[in-house]
Amino acid sequence: MNKTLMTTLTLALSTAAFAVQAQDHTATFTLAQQNAAFTLEGPASVAPGYTTFAFSNKAEQPFTPVVVRLKSDVSDADVKTALNGVMASHGEDMSAIEKIAEFAGGSGGVMPGKAFEFGASLTPGRYVVFGFGANEDGKALYDLGQYRSFTVAGAASGLTAPSADVQATLKDYEVVLPASIKAGKQVWQVSNSGQETHHLMLMRIKDGKSMQDVEAFFKAADPSKAGEPPFEDAGGLETISKGRSAFVTFDLAPGNYVVACFLPSATKHAPHFMLGMMTGLSVK
Numbered sequence: 001m002n003k004t005l006m007t008t009l010t011l012a013l014s015t016a017a018f019a020v021q022a023q024d025h026t027a028t029f030t031l032a033q034q035n036a037a038f039t040l041e042g043p044a045s046v047a048p049g050y051t052t053f054a055f056s057n058k059a060e061q062p063f064t065p066v067v068v069r070l071k072s073d074v075s076d077a078d079v080k081t082a083l084n085g086v087m088a089s090h091g092e093d094m095s096a097i098e099k100i101a102e103f104a105g106g107s108g109g110v111m112p113g114k115a116f117e118f119g120a121s122l123t124p125g126r127y128v129v130f131g132f133g134a135n136e137d138g139k140a141l142y143d144l145g146q147y148r149s150f151t152v153a154g155a156a157s158g159l160t161a162p163s164a165d166v167q168a169t170l171k172d173y174e175v176v177l178p179a180s181i182k183a184g185k186q187v188w189q190v191s192n193s194g195q196e197t198h199h200l201m202l203m204r205i206k207d208g209k210s211m212q213d214v215e216a217f218f219k220a221a222d223p224s225k226a227g228e229p230p231f232e233d234a235g236g237l238e239t240i241s242k243g244r245s246a247f248v249t250f251d252l253a254p255g256n257y258v259v260a261c262f263l264p265s266a267t268k269h270a271p272h273f274m275l276g277m278m279t280g281l282s283v284k
Contacts, residue, residue, distance in 0.1 A: 038131070198277070
């Protein structure tokens with residue numbers, strides 16, 4: 001093969017790869033760890049429109065990434081101060097962070113060596129991805145490198161959200177879902193129509209156990225003495241603010257599931273699931 005033909009072929013393949021990447025419009029964030037410090041790599045800028053977030057965890061512990069859109073003139077120091085307030089209240093008092101940011105979604109936990117994707121429509125502005133939680137010494141993970149900002153700017157991507165197989169609506173305080181869905185890969189559109197911030201977590205009830213067993217486990221006065229959980233984690237979508245929607249694909253095996261929101265209510269001083277945000281789901 002002559003040099004000219006090789007150069008032409010290389011350019012053609014590079015152009016095709018770029019076109020596929022642009023069409024996918026995926027924002028990839030990768031977490032790495034060295035000792036107690038982390039690095040979070042990702043794009044500096046993303047085009048407005050529907051975007052798929054892909055999180056890859058190469059660290060040694062679970063990664064709980066959350067995406068927020070910041071309001072104007074909000075600094076990184078403002079964000080971390082507000083998050084410190086959330087941590088200090090064990091998640092109940094979100095008033096400070098909600099004044100300066102909107103939650104666009106995230107993952108309840110990406111295990112080491114694993115990945116997670118969700119999609120959301122982005123409007124122009126400055127955004128932050130941060131890892132929520134603390135290490136064994138009580139230091140916030142977003143202060144240890146699990147923090148990265150990016151801008152949404154430029155021409156719109158032109159991409160639109162996918163067609164959803166399942167509609168899940170989060171209300172104050174109810175999870176609205178079909179009673180039964182098909183097994184296998186299903187695209188869920190999760191919409192927050194309530195006034196409070198919510199998330200959606202899925203658990204598969206173990207064979208021989210029931211919804212009543214799950215409720216009893218979570219409502220136990222001393223969770224440490226509640227015994228082995230009667231369920232297995234099946235994934236979830238992290239926090240979204242009122243009026244927002246996000247898209248996530250679940251690949252569920254047949255069985256009975258529980259869908260719940262565990263965020264606490266600052267006005268009711270109780271977890272949302274205890275206020276009604278826990279429902280059963282049959283997967284066939």
